Amino acid sequence: MEATPGGFLLVLMLVVPVTGLLLGFALGGRLAERMALWLLPPGLAMAAVLVAGLLHAKAPVVAFVGGWAPPLGLALRADGLAAAMLLTTALIIAAIALFARADYTTAPGAPEARAPLAFWCFLLALWAALNAAFLGGDLFNLFVALEMLTFGALALACLDGKATQFKAELRYLLFALIGSVLYLLGTVLLYGAYGTLDILLLAEAARADAPTIVAASLMTVGLLGKMALFPLHLWLPAAHAGAPPAASALLSGLVVKASYVLLLRLWFWVMPAALLLAVAPILALLGAAAILFGSLVALRQARLKLLVAYSTVAQIGYLFLMFPLVAGSAAEVAERAWTGGALQAISHAFAKAAMFLAAGVIARALGHDRIAELQGAARIAPLSVLAFGLAGLSLMGIPPSGGFSAKWLLLQAALDSGQWWWALVIVAGGLLTGGYVFRVLSAAMQGRSAPIFPLAPVDAAQERVALGLAVISVLLGLLPLGAFGLVLIGR
Amino acid sequence: MIFGVTGAALVALGLYGLVTQPALLRKILAFNLLGGGVFLLFGVVARRGAVADPVPQALVITGLVVAFAATALALVLVLRLFQITGAATIAEDKTPP
Numbered sequence: 001m002e003a004t005p006g007g008f009l010l011v012l013m014l015v016v017p018v019t020g021l022l023l024g025f026a027l028g029g030r031l032a033e034r035m036a037l038w039l040l041p042p043g044l045a046m047a048a049v050l051v052a053g054l055l056h057a058k059a060p061v062v063a064f065v066g067g068w069a070p071p072l073g074l075a076l077r078a079d080g081l082a083a084a085m086l087l088t089t090a091l092i093i094a095a096i097a098l099f100a101r102a103d104y105t106t107a108p109g110a111p112e113a114r115a116p117l118a119f120w121c122f123l124l125a126l127w128a129a130l131n132a133a134f135l136g137g138d139l140f141n142l143f144v145a146l147e148m149l150t151f152g153a154l155a156l157a158c159l160d161g162k163a164t165q166f167k168a169e170l171r172y173l174l175f176a177l178i179g180s181v182l183y184l185l186g187t188v189l190l191y192g193a194y195g196t197l198d199i200l201l202l203a204e205a206a207r208a209d210a211p212t213i214v215a216a217s218l219m220t221v222g223l224l225g226k227m228a229l230f231p232l233h234l235w236l237p238a239a240h241a242g243a244p245p246a247a248s249a250l251l252s253g254l255v256v257k258a259s260y261v262l263l264l265r266l267w268f269w270v271m272p273a274a275l276l277l278a279v280a281p282i283l284a285l286l287g288a289a290a291i292l293f294g295s296l297v298a299l300r301q302a303r304l305k306l307l308v309a310y311s312t313v314a315q316i317g318y319l320f321l322m323f324p325l326v327a328g329s330a331a332e333v334a335e336r337a338w339t340g341g342a343l344q345a346i347s348h349a350f351a352k353a354a355m356f357l358a359a360g361v362i363a364r365a366l367g368h369d370r371i372a373e374l375q376g377a378a379r380i381a382p383l384s385v386l387a388f389g390l391a392g393l394s395l396m397g398i399p400p401s402g403g404f405s406a407k408w409l410l411l412q413a414a415l416d417s418g419q420w421w422w423a424l425v426i427v428a429g430g431l432l433t434g435g436y437v438f439r440v441l442s443a444a445m446q447g448r449s450a451p452i453f454p455l456a457p458v459d460a461a462q463e464r465v466a467l468g469l470a471v472i473s474v475l476l477g478l479l480p481l482g483a484f485g486l487v488l489i490g491r
Numbered sequence: 492m493i494f495g496v497t498g499a500a501l502v503a504l505g506l507y508g509l510v511t512q513p514a515l516l517r518k519i520l521a522f523n524l525l526g527g528g529v530f531l532l533f534g535v536v537a538r539r540g541a542v543a544d545p546v547p548q549a550l551v552i553t554g555l556v557v558a559f560a561a562t563a564l565a566l567v568l569v570l571r572l573f574q575i576t577g578a579a580t581i582a583e584d585k586t587p588p
Binding site for chain 2: 140143144147151154155158161162163166167169170171173174177178180181184185187188191192195
């Protein structure tokens with residue numbers, strides 16, 4: 001494959017956040033914040049231009065770093081899936097930066113503290129790592145991107161410096177490290193067998209022989225551990241629920257999606273179709289177990305943030321239903337399932353970010369996040385409860401919302417390909433999701449006879465950011481289906 | 492051959508230690524053993540054929556840097572955890588907070 005015009009944009013998408021991070025770190029807290037906020041518009045613009053360019057050219061954008069073509073050099077590739085995820089990332093990072101201004105700003109005249117500096121630097125680091133993870137065209141390069149992502153996410157999640165946080169994040173780190181070592185072991189075997197790690201070159205050469213199978217299993221298990229697919233989800237609820245709201249939203253909304261995109265690249269690009277056909281039902285079975293288990297446990301949670309975290313465990317499961325529906329189906333059905341899977345990843349990113357931000361605002365206003373004592377929350381923080389409800393609609397799959405379109409596409413693909421049992425799981429998951437969302441909403445909507453005062457003032461700007469993200473997750477369902485043809489480019 | 496077997500043994504030892512050891516410091520050491528085993532396998536891959544292949548060596552250097560950063564980060568977290576709670580394990584507490 002040749003490098004295409006516009007490849008410079010891909011390089012820029014990596015260089016800009018890293019430059020901002022380095023400058024911000026050198027210049028100190030106040031300027032790090034300003035640097036991060038200044039970089040939001042150009043970052044959004046670059047992602048939007050990339051998406052527009054892809055829709056216009058209907059072909060992936062490719063850049064060779066330093067002009068060296070693989071196998072000697074490294075390729076950056078933006079296909080439709082990558083471009084869609086990049087735009088999602090830019091939008092959510094921008095929203096989270098606006099949300100976090102209230103928490104991590106350095107007031108004029110106030111001394112600079114460590115937490116704001118760390119927050120703004122690591123936010124940019126995370127952005128760069130996410131861009132690298134979506135653009136990387138080389139398996140080892142993607143390993144480095146995933147490691148950057150883990151370190152950045154971990155630092156953001158520990159910012160409050162509480163003992164429970166350290167425990168939860170250490171468990172996350174250990175899971176992530178085992179995952180990345182297994183992934184690395186897989187790349188060694190692949191390099192030993194084929195002499196290249198470039199995804200497209202591997203795709204041409206890959207055979208279904210023993211070293212490839214071992215490598216693929218190691219890499220898949222490693223990535224599943226990082227994504228917290230059932231039964232490797234043990235670390236996720238505590239790590240995601242214990243982090244500060246802005247970090248939880250990033251972790252649940254975006255960070256797990258990077259491993260997901262990498263897993264798609266591994267199975268749908270690199271591995272031969274025969275292997276994929278054998279593995280797809282296993283992945284989907286784990287996904288179905290995650291949906292049912294995660295939703296049932298979420299129903300039983302007493303704490304709001306843990307409920308949202310278990311909901312992530314469940315929603316990750318939907319992403320894996322796509323594997324058997326794409327593999328071995330007729331072209332039209334496969335396209336529908338692929339679009340459904342990608343749309344699920346995107347709409348869940350917006351909805352879950354909105355939910356965690358809203359839950360953060362509610363928890364701070366009430367001073368606790370016990371679901372049984374949420375009465376009056378809708379009076380104190382009405383916009384946050386609204387945001388939680390709208391995001392919940394998308395997670396349940398109520399029309400019109402992004403989650404509905406995603407689940408509808410998966411449902412149709414399941415029926416058209418004759419695999420109706422996955423359709424049952426999708427419907428059951430939707431009902432259970434409805435159960436836990438309504439549990440929170442009915443508690444929050446209940447009035448209280450005594451007047452209620454928030455412990456901390458509710459920041460209206462923060463509420464509006466959460467609501468904005470929730471509205472986007474719903475509006476995704478109103479876009480014409482043709483707009484999602486984007487994610488099919490370069491598949 | 493001997494490097495390959497040693498690498499595989501290190502991976503097995505490291506993985507076993509990472510899963511079974513309760514103390515965090517030992518877990519981190521086990522992770523380094525595991526990483527060492529994987530890097531040794533990179534070396535094995537590089538030495539096959541008549542001419543040594545430089546690419547795996549370049550990958551190992553990057554991998555070492557990443558493993559070093561991970562170790563440093565994990566140690567800082569363990570140290571802070573120890574300073575706050577006086578404990579250096581992440582075993583489940585039986586009493587809910």
